[in-house]
Amino acid sequence: MVAALHSFKNQESKKHEVVYGVACDADDPETIGTCEILKARMPLCHHVLERTPSLGGRVNMLAEFMPADVYCSVADDTLCMTQDWDEKIAEAYALNDAGVWWWHNHYPEPVLYAIVSEKWRKATGRIFTEHFPYWFDDIWLLELWVLATETPFQYIEARIADHPRNTMRMRDLAFWHEFWHFTRPQRIKDAKAVAAALGLREPVCADI
Numbered sequence: 001m002v003a004a005l006h007s008f009k010n011q012e013s014k015k016h017e018v019v020y021g022v023a024c025d026a027d028d029p030e031t032i033g034t035c036e037i038l039k040a041r042m043p044l045c046h047h048v049l050e051r052t053p054s055l056g057g058r059v060n061m062l063a064e065f066m067p068a069d070v071y072c073s074v075a076d077d078t079l080c081m082t083q084d085w086d087e088k089i090a091e092a093y094a095l096n097d098a099g100v101w102w103w104h105n106h107y108p109e110p111v112l113y114a115i116v117s118e119k120w121r122k123a124t125g126r127i128f129t130e131h132f133p134y135w136f137d138d139i140w141l142l143e144l145w146v147l148a149t150e151t152p153f154q155y156i157e158a159r160i161a162d163h164p165r166n167t168m169r170m171r172d173l174a175f176w177h178e179f180w181h182f183t184r185p186q187r188i189k190d191a192k193a194v195a196a197a198l199g200l201r202e203p204v205c206a207d208i
Contacts, residue, residue, distance in 0.1 A: 001076040002034060009042050013084040021066045022046040022076075023058045056128025056137040063127055069093065071116045071127060074103075074160065078113065082158035089115055092156050098123065098198050100145045104159040111162045112138035123197035124190065134170045136180055140187065147191035150203050 005020055012018055024031045024046050035046035047065050052058050059073050070093055082088065092101050098119035105111050116127050124144070128137035142153050188205040195203050 001031065002038070004074070004076050004078055004080075005038065005042065005044070007080040008085070011080050011083045011085055013087040016086045016090055018043070018086055019066060019068070020044045021062045023062055024048045025051045027051075054128075054130045054132055054137075055134060056126075056132060057130035059128050060126045060130065063121060067118070069097075069118050071118070071121065072103075072113075073116070073127065074113050075162070077163045078105075079161045079163070080158075081161050085156075085158040088156045088158040092154070093117060099154070100141065101154050101156045102142075104155050104157075105162050112142060113160060113162075114138060114141055115156060116141075119198070120194075123194045131179070131183070132176065136176060140180075143184075144187050144191055144194065147187060147203055147205050148194040148198070149200060 001022065005022075008018075008020070020042060022031070022035050022044065024035060026048055027050075032046065032048055035044060038044050039046075045066055047062055049058070049061070052061075059071075063071050070089055072089070089101070092099060092115075097117055099117050100120050101115040103113040103115065105113060114127070121127055127141070129140055131137075131140075145151075145153055191203055191205055195201065
């Protein structure tokens with residue numbers, strides 16, 4: 001986590017206000033203590049709570065706790081690889097202040113990490129769903145974007161490297177795959193509501 005935070009902090013453009021947030025489990029004193037030390041070295045807030053059932057729900061809590069124009073949700077085993085990454089995000093935001101974008105990440109395998117505008121968060125009422133104990137929220141958000149805006153998903157010109165270890169709480173994979181497909185009508189419904197909230201035309205979605 002410390003390496004991840006410093007990899008972003010050390011490569012800021014210094015043109016924008018960047019604040020870092022860490023979601024800490026209440027039974028993890030090492031992480032909580034480390035955050036207390038880091039707060040003297042960088043603008044950092046840590047949110048301590050009992051472990052929640054879903055990862056997405058925890059990200060949503062952090063966003064409520066730390067309102068911003070744009071939110072970047074990354075894991076503690078990612079490293080920023082691009083100097084002035086925040087300026088790259090600012091450039092994309094200037095073109096569309098209701099956007100959703102994605103980091104370039106191809107090491108050791110492609111993984112999706114989202115960058116979400118506050119306008120999009122308000123239109124959807126969240127950044128991620130609160131359905132999943134692991135994975136799936138990123139691809140849910142990606143499909144929701146494509147359905148609502150009828151445009152392809154967009155990368156920013158910045159890269160992170162993902163160094164995954166074990167995926168915590170990963171079980172019942174077949175069930176969650178089925179659940180993902182079963183819930184597509186909800187994404188279609190949400191896409192139409194998001195498009196209306198953002199003043200976009202009603203998207204043409206397949207209702208099956």
